[in-house]
Amino acid sequence: MMRNLELKSMLKTHKSAPALSELALAGADTNNTPLTQHKSKPDAFSHSAVQASQSVINIRDLSVHIGKKAVLTDINLEIMPGQVTALLGPNGAGKSTLLKSLCQEVALTSGEITLQNKPLAKWDRAELAKSLAVLPQHASLTFPFNVHEVVQMGLYPLTLNQQQGADLVDKQLEQVALSALKYRSYPTLSGGEKQRVQLARVLTQLAQAPSQPILFLDEPTSALDLAQQHRVLELAQSLAREQNYCVIVVLHDLNQACRYADRLVVLEQGEVVSDGAPYEALSAEVIEKVWHYKPTLVIDPKSNLPLIF
Amino acid sequence: MENQRWLWPCLLTTLVITSLLSVSIGPLQISPSTSFNAMVNWATGHQLAAIAPHEQLVINNVRLPRTLLALAVGATLAQCGAVMQGLFRNPLADPGIIGVSSGAALGAAICIVLFPQGSEYLVAFSAFFAGLITTLIVYRLASSPSGTSVVLLLLSGVAVAALAGAGIGVLTYMANDMALRDLTLWQMGSVAGAQWHYVVLSLIALALISWQFNKSAKALNALLLGEAEARHLGLDVDKLKLKLIILCAIGVGIAVAATGIIGFIGLVVPHLVRMMIGPDHRFLLPLSAMLGAAILVVADIGARSIVAPSELPVGLVTALLGAPFFIILLLKQRNKLV
Numbered sequence: 001m002m003r004n005l006e007l008k009s010m011l012k013t014h015k016s017a018p019a020l021s022e023l024a025l026a027g028a029d030t031n032n033t034p035l036t037q038h039k040s041k042p043d044a045f046s047h048s049a050v051q052a053s054q055s056v057i058n059i060r061d062l063s064v065h066i067g068k069k070a071v072l073t074d075i076n077l078e079i080m081p082g083q084v085t086a087l088l089g090p091n092g093a094g095k096s097t098l099l100k101s102l103c104q105e106v107a108l109t110s111g112e113i114t115l116q117n118k119p120l121a122k123w124d125r126a127e128l129a130k131s132l133a134v135l136p137q138h139a140s141l142t143f144p145f146n147v148h149e150v151v152q153m154g155l156y157p158l159t160l161n162q163q164q165g166a167d168l169v170d171k172q173l174e175q176v177a178l179s180a181l182k183y184r185s186y187p188t189l190s191g192g193e194k195q196r197v198q199l200a201r202v203l204t205q206l207a208q209a210p211s212q213p214i215l216f217l218d219e220p221t222s223a224l225d226l227a228q229q230h231r232v233l234e235l236a237q238s239l240a241r242e243q244n245y246c247v248i249v250v251l252h253d254l255n256q257a258c259r260y261a262d263r264l265v266v267l268e269q270g271e272v273v274s275d276g277a278p279y280e281a282l283s284a285e286v287i288e289k290v291w292h293y294k295p296t297l298v299i300d301p302k303s304n305l306p307l308i309f
Numbered sequence: 310m311e312n313q314r315w316l317w318p319c320l321l322t323t324l325v326i327t328s329l330l331s332v333s334i335g336p337l338q339i340s341p342s343t344s345f346n347a348m349v350n351w352a353t354g355h356q357l358a359a360i361a362p363h364e365q366l367v368i369n370n371v372r373l374p375r376t377l378l379a380l381a382v383g384a385t386l387a388q389c390g391a392v393m394q395g396l397f398r399n400p401l402a403d404p405g406i407i408g409v410s411s412g413a414a415l416g417a418a419i420c421i422v423l424f425p426q427g428s429e430y431l432v433a434f435s436a437f438f439a440g441l442i443t444t445l446i447v448y449r450l451a452s453s454p455s456g457t458s459v460v461l462l463l464l465s466g467v468a469v470a471a472l473a474g475a476g477i478g479v480l481t482y483m484a485n486d487m488a489l490r491d492l493t494l495w496q497m498g499s500v501a502g503a504q505w506h507y508v509v510l511s512l513i514a515l516a517l518i519s520w521q522f523n524k525s526a527k528a529l530n531a532l533l534l535g536e537a538e539a540r541h542l543g544l545d546v547d548k549l550k551l552k553l554i555i556l557c558a559i560g561v562g563i564a565v566a567a568t569g570i571i572g573f574i575g576l577v578v579p580h581l582v583r584m585m586i587g588p589d590h591r592f593l594l595p596l597s598a599m600l601g602a603a604i605l606v607v608a609d610i611g612a613r614s615i616v617a618p619s620e621l622p623v624g625l626v627t628a629l630l631g632a633p634f635f636i637i638l639l640l641k642q643r644n645k646l647v
Contacts, residue, residue: 105537129543141533142398143588153531157543205542 056081056212056246057102062111064094064101064270071097072270075111081212081246084236086261088251088282090291093267095250099216102248103134116211129157132214133202137222139194144185147178150197154204168207172200175235191223199232206245215239217249221256229253233260254282254308266290279306313586320599324380327606331376332368334610336618339364339372348373378503379609379623380602381511382568385560387601388522388594390575391582395529395590396553397451399462400580401638404440404561405572407451407462408469412443413558413565414495415473415480421495422480422488429506429566437562443469444554444561498571498624500609507567514563518556519598525549526590533588571624573631574601580638 055078062075072094079085087095100106102113104120113120115132133154141150151169160168173179176196181189186197199220206213217236221229237260239245251257257264258278266274266281268290274281287295287308296309332344339347346357347368386404393402393409404410416439420432450465481492522529528549531539539546564571578601579593586592605623608630612623 103537103541105540125540125545126543129541132541134538134541136535136538139534139538142394142400143533143583145530145533145588149530149587149589150534153534153542156527156531 054081055079056116056214057248058112058114058117059102060112060114062098062101062113063109064097064106065109066097066106070109070270072101075270075272077265077272077275079246079248080263082240082244083262084233084240084247084249084260085263085265086249086251086257087265087267088254088257089267092269093290094270095267096218097270098267099134099218099248099250102216103132115214126157129205131206131209131211132216133205134216135195135199135202135218135220137218139198141186144187146182147184147186147189147197148173148182150186151200151204154201154207157205158208160208168204169200172204172207175203176200177231192225192228195220195223196228196232199235203239212244212246213239214246215248217247219250219252221251221253229256236260254287258282258305258308282308313592316585316596320596320603323603324599324606327603327610328376328380331379331606331610332372335367335372335613337364337367339368344368344372374503374505374508375500375609376606377508378511378567379500379605381508381515382500382564382571383574383602383605384598385511385515385518385564385601386571386574386605387578387597388518389557389560389564390601391579391590391593391597392522392529392553392557393575394579395533396550396557397448397462398533398535399451401462401576401635401642403573403576404557405570406576406635407444407447407466408473409440409443409447409557409561410565410570410572411470411473411477412446413437413440413562414570415439415476416562417495417566418477418480418492421491422484425488429504430510433507433510433563433566436566437559440562440565441555441558443473444558448550448554494622495565495569496624497622498569498627499612499620499622500568500605501613501620501623503567510563511567514559515598518560519595521552521556522594523591525553526594529553529590530588569622569624571605571627573627573635574605576638577631577634578604580634 057077057079059075059077059079062072063070064072075098087098089095097106101108102120115123115128120128148169151172152165154172155165155168158165158168170179170182173182176199178193178196178200181193181197186194189197202215206215215236217232220232220236224232233249233256236245236247236249240247240262249257249261251261261278264274264276264278264281265272266286273290274283274286284295284297287293297306298309299305300307329341329344332348333339333341343358343360343364347360347365349355349357350360350365351369351373390403393404393407394400396402397407404413413436417432417436419439420427420435424431447462447465447469450468451462477492477496481489484492528539528544531542531544532546532549534542536546539549579597582593582596582600586596605627608626609623612621612626615621615626
């Protein structure tokens with residue numbers, strides 16, 4: 001396996017930790033086209049033929065101040081459909097605020113966000129809900145709804161008759177492998193099951209999206225066990241690749257981000273410090289600079305990809 | 310789900326039977342069949358059977374308005390309670406507990422004492438307006454991004470009720486004998502001496518809020534996910550909240566103006582219904598209305614039977630039944646409170 005690795009010159013400053021981008025040169029990612037070191041960003045993004053060249057979300061010169069503190073400064077991003085875009089960064093880097101500004105939960109200090117070339121603020125709320133759904137980090141319900149009743153709430157913006165609605169709910173429950181718990185009371189579920197119920201609800205909401213559905217996942221794996229974490233991210237990946245979803249996910253696990261995202265956006269103190277394909281955007285240098293932690297990199301013998309510890 | 314199917318006919322039957330009993334029971338005992346005939350006679354003008362004129366008179370002017378008022382107010386309070394619990398995302402919300410009833414009573418009291426010439430409609434309007442202001446104050450005091458905290462909600466209720474109580478106290482001090490009697494009655498709640506114009510007003514209010522609440526039932530369900538989540542589902546959360554608060558204020562305000570403070574119906578009934586059919590507002594609201602109406606009618610029968618020939622204010626009866634229930638709910642919430 002090691003022979004596949006084309007370990008070029010190590011960076012002078014990080015002798016012990018080769019840059020990830022170099023390790024990835026030979027990375028035979030099963031899904032991604034192999035990355036080459038000098039590929040420009042747009043090329044690095046293109047992994048599928050379905051993908052339109054046009055971005056779905058455009059963030060221009062976005063700054064957000066909360067009180068006097070600048071939480072986000074001059075963010076410029078174009079988010080593509082058919083891709084999983086991961087937002088990474090240490091606590092307080094502005095990931096959640098960026099997600100919130102995309103959801104119109106915080107006021108923009110300056111800049112503009114457009115969605116399908118239309119300013120976000122000009123979207124009709126009900127119309128927007130059909131195209132854009134958000135999986136919250138925690139969702140508590142005050143009263144003991146059943147699992148399928150929670151998923152049913154995702155039907156709110158849709159125009160379906162009762163039978164169509166019920167079928168859709170069943171289908172989404174199946175997709176997150178929760179059909180067996182359809183009539184269980186939501187508060188009695190484990191954290192992971194709750195998260196999957198919410199995911200089913202959010203996917204239900206996007207069932208009638210007029211164009212590319214947009215899905216925001218805010219730390220979707222935080223409450224899940226190992227297998228579930230991978231299952232949820234696999235689902236996100238397949239939604240992006242097969243159904244052209246535009247997925248933005250906030251993650252803490254860099255390995256998961258590298259494995260499931262098509263593009264990584266690394267934030268530090270409200271600024272984008274690195275943006276690109278996995279292993280390209282996350283070099284050992286970047287990790288050390290942003291997280292103040294010197295990573296150990298190991299090559300996974302199975303996938304030939306580097307693992308970050 | 311199975312529960313739902315039998316709950317509708319069950320409650321409907323209970324409603325009919327309790328109403329019939331309510332019209333029949335009292336110092337002048339009238340047999341249920343006579344009551345039924347008298348009601349048909351009153352409603353259609355069609356005489357089914359010969360009825361003694363004094364019986365017809367008692368039914369027309371005393372029993373029927375009283376029963377209808379209990380039905381309307383019970384249904385209104387139960388629905389407002391259910392909606393407030395959903396709106397505040399808090400199972401302990403109830404118009405009485407969080408001070409909205411006290412606020413409405415203060416509004417009514419101001420009218421009674423300071424504008425004794427004013428019409429009943431002025432009293433109702435004033436109760437509505439004061440109820441609206443109180444609801445908004447309590448909501449503001451208790452709100453946080455994650456809903457309303459139980460502690461804050463109860464404390465704001467205490468504070469608002471204390472303030473309203475002080476206001477009513479001042480008015481009591483100023484009031485003449487006539488107004489004093491009214492005021493005392495107000496704070497205990499009673500459907501005795503129901504007047505037809507209040508019955509009509511309450512029924513109109515009930516129709517209005519039932520219609521509008523029912524239209525908002527799905528949105529209320531979504532609101533229980535959290536405000537941000539409801540927004541992401543395309544809900545205009547602020548508009549919905551304002552609409553529901555105004556409707557609750559109308560419902561509670563008119564109920565208080567017509568009967569005084571009747572506590573715990575709004576707390577107990579939605580919980581009982583939720584236990585049977587779950588929290589889906591599409592079914593919770595109409596079934597709460599039916600159960601609330603039935604319970605208030607039964608409580609009113611109790612109020613005039615327990616110490617007959619004298620009479621208890623029905624507010625005392627509901628408090629006697631409801632307060633222990635409230636304590637049980639508090640015990641269940643205890644770990645959340647600390």
